[in-house]
Each structure stands twice: as C-alpha cells, then as structure tokens.
Amino acid sequence: xxxxxxxxxxxxxxxxxxxxxxxxxxxxxxxxxxxxxxxxxxxxxxxxxxxxxxxxxxxxxxxxxxxxxxxxxxxxxxxxxxxxxxxxxxxxxxxxxxxxxxxxxxxxxxxxxxxxxxxxxxxxxxxxxxxxxxxxxxxxxxxxxxxxxxxxxxxxxxxxxxxxxxxxxxxxxxxxxxxxxxxxxxxxxxxxxxxxxxxxxxxxxxxxxxxxxxxxxxxxxxxxxxxxxxxxxxxxxxxxxxxxxxxxxxxxxxxxxxxxxxx
Numbered sequence: 001x002x003x004x005x006x007x008x009x010x011x012x013x014x015x016x017x018x019x020x021x022x023x024x025x026x027x028x029x030x031x032x033x034x035x036x037x038x039x040x041x042x043x044x045x046x047x048x049x050x051x052x053x054x055x056x057x058x059x060x061x062x063x064x065x066x067x068x069x070x071x072x073x074x075x076x077x078x079x080x081x082x083x084x085x086x087x088x089x090x091x092x093x094x095x096x097x098x099x100x101x102x103x104x105x106x107x108x109x110x111x112x113x114x115x116x117x118x119x120x121x122x123x124x125x126x127x128x129x130x131x132x133x134x135x136x137x138x139x140x141x142x143x144x145x146x147x148x149x150x151x152x153x154x155x156x157x158x159x160x161x162x163x164x165x166x167x168x169x170x171x172x173x174x175x176x177x178x179x180x181x182x183x184x185x186x187x188x189x190x191x192x193x194x195x196x197x198x199x200x201x202x203x204x205x206x207x208x209x210x211x212x213x214x215x216x217x218x219x220x221x222x223x224x225x226x227x228x229x230x231x232x233x234x235x236x237x238x239x240x241x242x243x244x245x246x247x248x249x250x251x252x253x254x255x256x257x258x259x260x261x262x263x
Contacts, residue, residue: 009259016256018044019248043086110244111138131186132198134247139186139202140209148213156214156221163210170204 021044024030025037115134144151151159174188182191188201219228239246 012256012259014044016253019251107141111141128195129198130194130196131201132196133200136200136202136205137209140206143202143206144209144213151210152217156218160211160214163207163214167204167207167211170207174201174203 018041021030021040025032111134115132115138170188177189179189179191181189182194184191185194185196185199186201188203222228
C-alpha cells in the first residue's frame with residue numbers, strides 16, 4: 001500500500017518550479033521560444049494534476065493508503081506528460097512552421113496566469129483559494145475592458161468618488177446578506193461553510209479597482225506635476241514595479257521554507 005502524503009514534497013517542488021518559470025517567462029526575464037514554454041508547461045502542469053488529488057480537506061488530513069497499481073497508473077500519466085513535453089521540445093522547428101504567429105503576452109494574461117500558479121501552489125500546500133486577489137484583478141480588468149470606454153467619458157474625480165461610495169455600500173450589503181446558493185461567492189455573497197485562504201470578491205473590491213484606475217489616469221494626465229515628478233530612491237520604487245512577482249513568489253518560498261523546517 002502507498003500513502004499519497006509521501007508525494008507532498010514532490011508536489012511542492014513542482015508547484016514552486018511552475019510558479020518561478022511562469023513568472024520569469026511572462027515578465028520577459030527568460031526570452032524563450034513559445035513552443036519551449038508550452039512544453040515546460042505540459043511537463044509541469046500535468047504531473048501536478050495527476051499527483052494532486054482530492055480537494056476534500058478531511059481526506060487530505062487523513063489520506064487513505066492506495067494500492068500499488070494506482071501509484072503505477074499515476075506514474076504512467078506523468079511519463080506520458082513528460083513524453084509530450086519532450087516531443088514538443090525536440091520537434092520545435094517543425095512545429096514552429098505549422099503554428100501561426102503567437103501574440104505577445106498581455107497584462108491580463110500575466111495576472112490570470114499568476115493567479116493560476118498561486119492557486120496551484122496553495123492547493124499543493126493544502127490550502128483552498130476561491131476568488132483570490134489575482135482572480136479579482138483579472139476579472140476587474142475584463143470588466144474594465146467592457147465598461148472602460150463609457151466610464152472614461154466621465155470626470156475622473158466623479159468615478160473615484162462614486163466608486164468610493166459604492167465600495168462602502170456594497171461592503172455593508174454583502175456583509176449583511178445571507179445566501180444558501182454556494183456559487184455566488186465571486187459576487188461577495190457566501191453560503192454557510194464557505195472557506196477561502198484568500199478572498200476578494202467583486203463586491204465591493206471592484207469599486208476599489210475603479211478608484212485606483214481613476215487615480216492612475218489622473219496621474220498619467222498630470223505626470224509633469226512637481227509632486228509626481230519627484231524621484232524616489234530605488235529601494236522604494238523597485239517593490240512597486242515588481243509587486244506581482246514578489247506577491248506570487250513569496251507564497252511558495254514561505255511554504256517551502258516552512259515545510260523544510262517544520263515538515
């Protein structure tokens with residue numbers, strides 16, 4: 001018999017490697033051929049899917065021993081994913097001729113991709129994330145793509161002020177409304193028993209996103225302002241320019257260190 005909990009270090013290593021690789025490639029630190037990137041994605045994501053099972057928290061706390069054939073089946077699936085990865089990498093020149101031109105990565109794709117690797121890493125560490133902050137940012141960017149043209153016709157101060165009022169109103173409303181439907185948590189309405197290690201629903205946090213967007217638009221329009229033109233030390237500006245990669249990396253790094261120390 002085989003206890004699945006023995007695979008936890010492998011899952012953590014794969015999840016951390018996926019997080020690091022995804023960020024380095026999407027942010028342009030590693031400039032690799034898109035086919036190579038996809039082959040690495042296949043080689044990392046599929047083993048995670050096959051090795052990490054059972055979203056049931058009670059089962060993760062008391063994992064049941066499994067028969068050896070089940071383990072061998074998982075290893076076969078991992079081997080197939082590794083073979084797919086090797087095939088893509090080995091036949092890259094031939095496949096590149098058949099594939100259309102791949103567009104550049106957009107900020108929305110970076111945010112959603114970072115959200116995916118955070119959720120994979122959290123799941124591998126035994127945490128459940130439902131509509132975390134990166135999912136909020138990605139969804140808000142999609143909504144802004146739809147609503148932005150109309151909102152940009154309004155004065156920036158009115159968008160910021162109105163969003164501020166709606167933020168507190170929505171927070172009051174969602175905090176005092178009980179629902180029995182489990183699928184409304186993206187909107188801020190949670191049912192009994194709901195749990196998430198990181199939770200930022202659209203209501204009220206989308207309105208905070210609108211406030212930041214309006215203020216950012218004003219700053220861009222008044223970039224010559226003396227206050228905005230002040231040069232700050234690099235130690236203060238660097239974290240702001242790399243906030244996404246810092247946010248995503250701090251979780252697998254801390255989880256990994258904690259696991260090595262306390263097991």
